[in-house]
Amino acid sequence: MPHSIQLAQPPLEFIPERFNPLVYYITQNLLPVLLRFRIRPWLPAGIAQVETVNVEVLVNLYQKFQAGKIRFLIAFRHPEVDDPLCMMYLLSRAVPKVARQKGISLQHPIHSHFLYDRGMTLWAGDWLGWFFSRLGGLPIHRGKRLDKVGMKTARDLFANGKLPISVAPEGATNGHSEIVSPLEPGVAHMGFWCVEDLVKANRTEEVFIVPICNQYHYINPSWGKLDWLLGKLEADCGLPVQQLGESNLVEPEKVFYERLFRLGEHVLSQMEQFYARFYHQSTPIVKQTDPSASRNEVLEARLQTVLDRSLQAAEQYFGLESHGTVIERSRRIESAGWDDIHRKDLPNLHALSPVERGLADWIAEEASLRTLHMRLAESFVAVTGTYVLEKPTFERFAETSLILFDLIARIKGEKNPARPRLGWRKSRLTVGEPISVTQRWSTYQTSRQAARVAVNDLTQDLQVAFEKMIS
Numbered sequence: 001m002p003h004s005i006q007l008a009q010p011p012l013e014f015i016p017e018r019f020n021p022l023v024y025y026i027t028q029n030l031l032p033v034l035l036r037f038r039i040r041p042w043l044p045a046g047i048a049q050v051e052t053v054n055v056e057v058l059v060n061l062y063q064k065f066q067a068g069k070i071r072f073l074i075a076f077r078h079p080e081v082d083d084p085l086c087m088m089y090l091l092s093r094a095v096p097k098v099a100r101q102k103g104i105s106l107q108h109p110i111h112s113h114f115l116y117d118r119g120m121t122l123w124a125g126d127w128l129g130w131f132f133s134r135l136g137g138l139p140i141h142r143g144k145r146l147d148k149v150g151m152k153t154a155r156d157l158f159a160n161g162k163l164p165i166s167v168a169p170e171g172a173t174n175g176h177s178e179i180v181s182p183l184e185p186g187v188a189h190m191g192f193w194c195v196e197d198l199v200k201a202n203r204t205e206e207v208f209i210v211p212i213c214n215q216y217h218y219i220n221p222s223w224g225k226l227d228w229l230l231g232k233l234e235a236d237c238g239l240p241v242q243q244l245g246e247s248n249l250v251e252p253e254k255v256f257y258e259r260l261f262r263l264g265e266h267v268l269s270q271m272e273q274f275y276a277r278f279y280h281q282s283t284p285i286v287k288q289t290d291p292s293a294s295r296n297e298v299l300e301a302r303l304q305t306v307l308d309r310s311l312q313a314a315e316q317y318f319g320l321e322s323h324g325t326v327i328e329r330s331r332r333i334e335s336a337g338w339d340d341i342h343r344k345d346l347p348n349l350h351a352l353s354p355v356e357r358g359l360a361d362w363i364a365e366e367a368s369l370r371t372l373h374m375r376l377a378e379s380f381v382a383v384t385g386t387y388v389l390e391k392p393t394f395e396r397f398a399e400t401s402l403i404l405f406d407l408i409a410r411i412k413g414e415k416n417p418a419r420p421r422l423g424w425r426k427s428r429l430t431v432g433e434p435i436s437v438t439q440r441w442s443t444y445q446t447s448r449q450a451a452r453v454a455v456n457d458l459t460q461d462l463q464v465a466f467e468k469m470i471s
Contacts, residue, residue, distance in 0.1 A: 005368040008360035011344045012118055014149050015129045015139050017157070023134035024109055028092045035085055048219060048424040050086055052094040054431040059099045061210060061434065065164060066107050071194055072208040072434065073158060074112055075187050077466055078168035079177050083214050086427040087166065113157050114166040115140050123416060136163060142171060142331060158190055159197040169462060171327060174382035175403045177215040177395060180466045181382050182325060188458040191437035192444050211432035211462055213469035221394035222423045223252045229401050229420050230259050236408050237266050253392040260388060260397065263404060268302050275309040300385030307380055310373040317370045326381050333374040340367035379406055398422050430469045435461060
C-alpha cells in the first residue's frame with residue numbers, strides 16, 4: 001500500500017527565518033561534497049560540474065542592491081531537487097569570482113533568502129526546517145489559498161531584507177530540463193507588492209525580477225545504466241525484460257523509445273482499469289473515437305484523462321469542484337488534505353477521548369491516501385507523449401524513465417526511494433535579463449482589472465524568458 005499518514009497531527013507551526021552565518025559558511029564549504037555525493041536517498045547527488053552563463057548580470061544587481069539602489073527577486077527554474085544547491089554555487093562561488101575579475105567589491109555573504117514548501121519537513125524531517133531557517137529560508141503553505149503569515153514575512157523580506165529573495169515560480173519540480181511548467185502568479189504579485197511598499201515609504205529603489213534557468217546534462221551518458229533501469233521497471237510491471245543486445249548498440253534510441261513507450265502504455269492501462277473499477281470512473285480511449293490520431297497523440301490524451309481521473313478521486317472525497325489547471329486543482333486538494341491531517345480545530349490531541357482520537361486518526365489516514373492521487377498527477381504535470389520522440393537525447397530518456405520510477409515506487413509503497421544514478425551530470429545555470437517591475441507600476445495601480453492584466457503579463461513575460469534560455 002502507498003505510504004500514508006496514519007495519525008492526526010497538530011497544526012503546522014510557522015518556522016521563522018533565522019539566518020545564521022555559521023550555518024551558511026559551513027554549508028558553503030561542504031558544497032562540492034553535497035553536489036557530488038548522496039547523503040540520504042532523497043538528497044541531491046551526481047553533480048560533477050556547474051557551468052554558469054551571463055553571471056555579470058547578477059554581479060551588477062548585487063552591487064546596486066548593496067548600494068541601496070534596487071531590490072530584486074531571483075526567479076529560478078526548478079526542474080529537480082538538486083536546484084537549490086546549484087543556485088547556492090552560482091551565488092556563493094560564481095558571482096564572487098566574476099566580481100573579482102571585474103574589480104567589483106561586494107559585501108559577503110553573497111546569498112539570498114528563499115521560499116520553500118512547508119510540506120517538505122513532513123517527509124524529510126523537522127531538521128530540514130531548522131536547517132533551511134538558518135540558511136535564510138522561509139516556509140510557504142503551497143496548499144493554502146493565502147498563507148498570510150508566510151506571505152507577509154516574505155513581502156517584508158523582499159522590501160527590507162539585507163539579502164535578495166529567491167522563488168521558484170513553477171511551484172514544484174517537473175523533472176524536465178527542457179519543459180517549463182505554467183508559472184504561478186505569486187512572483188509577479190510579490191514584485192508589485194514590493195513596489196507598493198517602497199512607494200508608501202517614499203523610497204526610490206527600482207524593483208527587478210531576474211530569471212535564472214537551470215538545465216542538466218549527462219557528461220558521459222550510460223545507455224547501459226538506462227537499460228538496467230528500464231529492465232527494473234519492466235520487471236516491476238510484470239513485463240518481459242528486454243535487454244539491450246550488441247546489435248542495438250549502434251542506434252539504441254530506437255530500442256529504448258519502444259521500451260519506454262511500451263512501459264507507458266502498460267502503466268496507463270493499469271491506471272485506467274484501477275480508476276474504472278475501484279473509483280467507478282470510465283476512461284475512454286482516444287483511438288476508438290479518432291482513428292486518425294497517432295499513437296503518441298493517443299498516449300498523451302490517455303495520460304491527461306488518467307491525470308484528470310486521479311484528481312477527481314481526491315476532489316470527490318474532499319467535496320471540491322473540478323475546475324482550473326492541474327496545478328490549481330492540486331493546490332486545492334493539498335489544502336483540503338492538510339486541513340484534515342493537521343487539525344487546527346483540535347489543538348490538543350492528547351486531551352481527546354480514545355474514540356475522538358480514533359476518529360481523528362481515521363480521517364487523517366483517509367485524507368492522506370486521497371492526497372496521494374494528487375501527488376501522482378503533480379508528478380506528471382509536464383509529461384507529454386512527444387517529449388522523447390521530438391528529441392531522443394539521453395537526457396530526455398533519463399528524465400522520463402525516472403519519473404516513471406517515482407510513480408512505480410509510490411504505487412509500491414516505498415517511502416523516499418533512492419533514485420538510480422544514471423551517470424555524472426553537469427548543471428548549466430543561465431542568468432537572464434532583469435525585468436523591471438517598477439516600470440510596470442503605473443499600469444498596475446490604475447485599477448483592479450489593470451492590476452490583474454499586469455500580473456498576467458509579467459508572469460507570461462517571465463515564462464517566455466525561461467523558455468528562450470533553454471538550450
